[in-house]
Amino acid sequence: MTVSLSGKEVARKIEEQFPGSVAESSQDTLVVRADFLLDVARFLRDTEGLELDFLNFVTAVDYYDHFEVVYLLSSMKHNHSLTVKVRRYGRENPVLPSVVGLWQGADFQEREIFDLFGIRFEGHPDMKRIFLWDGFQGYPLRKDFV
Amino acid sequence: MATGELGIYNLVKFQAIPPDWPGGFWWHWLFFTVVVIGFVLTMVMGVIYIERRGMGRMQSRLGPNRTGPFGLLQPVADAIKVLLKENIVPVAADKIVHWLAPVVAFAPALMIFAVIPFANGALLADLNIGILYVVAISSVSTVGIFMAGWGSSNKYSLLGAMRNVAAVVSYEIPLVLAVVGVVLIAGSLSLNQIVVAQEIPFILLQPLGFLLFFIAGCAEINRSPFDLMEADSEIVAGFHTEYSGMKFAMFYLVEYAEAVAISAIITTLFLGGWQGPLLPPWLWFVVKLLLVFFAMVWTRTTLPRIRIDQLMAFAWKFLLPMSLLNLFITALQVLAGWPTQLIWAMIIVNFAVMALMILIWSRFFFRLGWGKIEI
Amino acid sequence: MAVKTEPFVLNMGPVHPSTHGVFRMRATLDGEVVVDIEPVFGYLHRGIEKLAEQRTYTGVIPLTDRLDYISSMSNNLAYCLAVEKLAGIKVPERAEYIRVIMAELQRIAALLIAVGAFLNDCGAYFTPFLYMFRERERIVDLFEMASGQRLTYNYMRAGGVSQDLPEEFMPALRKFMDMMPRYMDEYDRLLMQNEILIARAKGVGILTAEQAINCSASGPVLRASGVKWDVRKADPYSIYDHFDFDVPIQQTGDCYDRYRQRVEEMRQSLRIIQQAMEQLPSGPVKAEVPHLIRPPAGEAYARLEAPKGELGFYLVSDNAIAPYRCHIRPPSLINLTALRDMVRGWKVADLIIIFGSIDITVGEIDR
Amino acid sequence: MKFEHYGIGIIKGLTVTIKHLLRHPTVSQYPEQRLNISRRFRGNELVWNRDKCTGCGTCAKTCPQGAIQIVTSTDMTENKYVVDKYQIDTGYCIQCGLCVEVCPYEALYFSHAYECARYRRGELVQGKETMLETPERKVSGYFYPDKAKKLPEQTLLVEKVTEKR
Secondary structure: OOEEOOHHHHHHHHHHHOOOOEEEEOOOEEEEOHHHHHHHHHHHHHOOOOOOOEEEEEEEEEOOOEEEEEEEEEEOOOOEEEEEEEEEEOOOOOEEEOOOOOOOOHHHHHHHHHHHHOOEEEOOOOOOOOOOOOOOOOOOOOOOOO | OOEOOOOHHHHHHOOOOOOOOOOHHHHHHHHHHHHHHHHHHHHHHHHHHHHHHHHHHHOOOOOOOOOOHHHOOHHHHHHHHHHOOOOOOOOOOOHHHHHHHHHHHHHHHHHHHHHOOOEOOEOOOEOOOHHHHHHHHHOOHHHHHHHHHHHOOOHHHHHHHHHHHHHHHHHHHHHHHHHHHHHHHHOOOOHHHHHHHOOOOHHHHOHHHHHHHHHHHHHHOOOOOOOHHHOHHHHOOHHHOOOOHHHHHHHHHHHHHHHHHHHHHHHHHHOOOOOOOOOOHHHHHHHHHHHHHHHHHHHHHHOOOOOHHHHHHHHHHHHHHHHHHHHHHHHHHHHOOOOOOOHHHHHHHHHHHHHHHHHHHHHHHOOOOOOOOOO | OOOOOOOEEEEEOOOOOOOOOOOEEEEEEEOOEEEEEEEEOOOOOOOHHHHHOOOOOOOOHHHHHOOOOOOHHHHHHHHHHHHHHHHOOOOOHHHHHHHHHHHHHHHHHHHHHHHHHHHHHHOOOOHHHHHHHHHHHHHHHHHHHHHOOOOOOOOEEOOEEOOOOOOOHHHHHHHHHHHHHHHHHHHHHHHHOOHHHHHHHOOOOOOOHHHHHHOOOOOHHHHHOOOOOOHHHHOOOOOHHHOOOOOOOOOOOOHHHHHHHHHHHHHHHHHHHHHHHHHOOOOOOEOOOOOOOOOOOEEEEEEEEEOOEEEEEEEEEOOOOOOOEEEEEOHHHHHHHHHHHHHOOOEHHHHHHHHHHHOOOHHHHHO | OOOOOOOHHHHHHHHHHHHHHHOOOOOOOOOOOOOOOOOOOOOOOEEEOOOOOOOOOHHHHHOOOOOEEEEEEEEOOOOEEEEEEEEEEOOOOOOOOHHHHHOOOOOEEEEOOOOOOOOOHHHHEEOOHHHOOOOOOOEOOOOOHHHHOOOOOOOOHHHOOOOOO
């Protein structure tokens, strides 16, 4: 059975390393500040005992006032998982750091988020639309897209 | 009977009425031209039917069975359909080359049959260099296919045509070398003489030669597993991707006419041609031809396709040394006079040699390779 | 001597015999050698995630049929697991067993297509494909008997399955289980040891274990690279912990291993079905669930081992009758991430078989 | 010593295909040989029971495609709804079967008919009159097991053994 790591415990560990990086933590999720995302992600992937080396999925949710990007990470070695979230406030041209360098599996999924939500991932090697054509207006999965 | 090379000299010479042919040379010529064309077209229809039905049954389905009794008219229906289709030429195509390609490809396939005997002496021209003529003519089709690949200005077509040229150039050599063994035993290049010389079919005397000829022949006419030039799962349809209507039908005809030709040559060289008891000679010929063709259908149904570099490696590293060895051994046997005196010893020895060769070669010297290129 | 040649671009697809759907590969070739490749997709984008936001929780189930249309049952099940997790619905035991039987039959059916299509890409002219289609047809007959349709089953419901199995189902399934191992042996005889296939597939398109994990590959692609990771074992959903089965793995991660991996997985699925068939209890097949489900606000991610890999549904609820957000983790799309690294340096013919060995369905990639 | 590279695998494969040549084909010839479809067939058309329908509109609400259109008026004398218009655009219908499942009064069924292709899209729209049960348009047993029992048994490919043994 995959153990869902407690967000609070992991948050404590992260806070020791990167103070001020965790915005919020609960039993099953961990909300990270966008500026610290890459550092935290690298910490989660490489730290002994965590080793979350498998990125299950990346997706985004539109909550009108902010976008929430959800990363589900698992560890093949320890068989545990952790949900990491990043919030991005503001609807105009939101930008987040890309995790492709850490988990290559995020490649197409970040492009998909860019395509459907309009969140630009900085550091992604090939940030362009994936499903829709290049001249498409708007981002369909945003709640205000009709 | 009209024998001898086709040349001005002979044409003049045979103006006189030959002893066994009341119409004279021109009648002979006309009669066999009609026979050859009719034979090729009917055989192509026949083999298409056999291929589709046989393949269907091997794949646990029925195959075409709607048009005519048992679907026998399916090739006719296909032909009519394809002739009525629109002729599409790509805008960027080289029009003349694109137009000429099917003709250039088709003519040689038909010309091969000029020297193939349907019965003793029943052939258009009993050339004394018949087999050389076959080898020379059969590779001309490649020009047509390359013209098609080049002329349709399509990358798939070009890839297919390139593959075809590479394959034909490489496989011509083992093909010819495999034939030479037969020629050595028969002592003649004329196909009629070769058949006459086969008291027992040469497949028994030349098992390795037969295998090499069959493989190389399959590769030369692009039958599976060497059908890379029209590999449907890789390059769509290869050289005839951009062809439609009548011109496509021509290519389709070429494909099967060549298959029939190679089957006919194998029948003639290795299976005793028209020789056989009870049945009339031409029927024996047809039956053997269809058997060889069925073997091709069978392999096509079963085997995966090999890759282009493996194809070349197979020709140069496996077939070529094997055919050279085969030639060498046969030459020794002929020198020792085995084909006339120790014929059973020769059969046994040659089969043993074949098994040993294949085992040793595939164990130590050759393996179908991998082939990644670092970028 | 190296000849300097100019690379050229070949657009494979969107309509190509072996792209398994409307999928395009923009391949840069140097002669026959693949220098670079860029997958282009979106030709089948129907916006299922957006559509799901406007439908009731039950109304989304027919949509999931159309994701990976050759394994609809698994998609149904994945979505229903997510809804059950979100709404806290308990599933009756008989329903669980029926689900397992269906999901495993579906796995066999989908893997048969995957293997058949892979062999077809290798150039075995439709023979293995048609043999395997015959067996798939037998499975589809069973599905039709239970659900009434042959492709878009729409059989699972949140809280169970839509209706009980008909009484003629179990005898037919038993017959199928008797004949299937024999056919599997026949497939193995047909091409498993074929020299040409080995030459074509062995050592081609190697995906190492580290790379596979880094690329988030899952399913047979991951396991063929030697990573023992199966959601059925690692995170047992439904009642998979009741069954005794192995997770086969291969070592090198080449195309031949992926092919063999799929064959082994079919055998394991047969084992699971055998056990489920013997243990099938009686009882209700659907929990008392209202037709309009209104789960409490929250989020849930449920995943399962689909034939192609880890299929997951991430649902966010705002206590309405429609999901606030429904994200699908598509194994086909994510397994494709590794394609570019796998094909570089190989020939065009290898590109096709490497692509075929990943086994994608475009309906799931584009959604 | 493993026999791997000598053509043994090729010969094995060839025996499998030649065996199939002697077996019966798996396929059946469609217009002449008709197989029985599933008793629970979710077909192209729906069957509507005029007497049982109360005009509640649950089916229309459930339909994920919005293919069902129902217009009712109230009959004050008998205190019930009168169904003025009931039509299904089978061109939009995806045969998911949710409408049949939710119908609280067992008034909607799938039909057991197939081959419902039409030449015009307008003909795909089923109105009230073309939705009633007739001898040609039998009721499918989808979601109604008692109705399924009356239908002919489904032909299964599992029953068809192609090899002679």
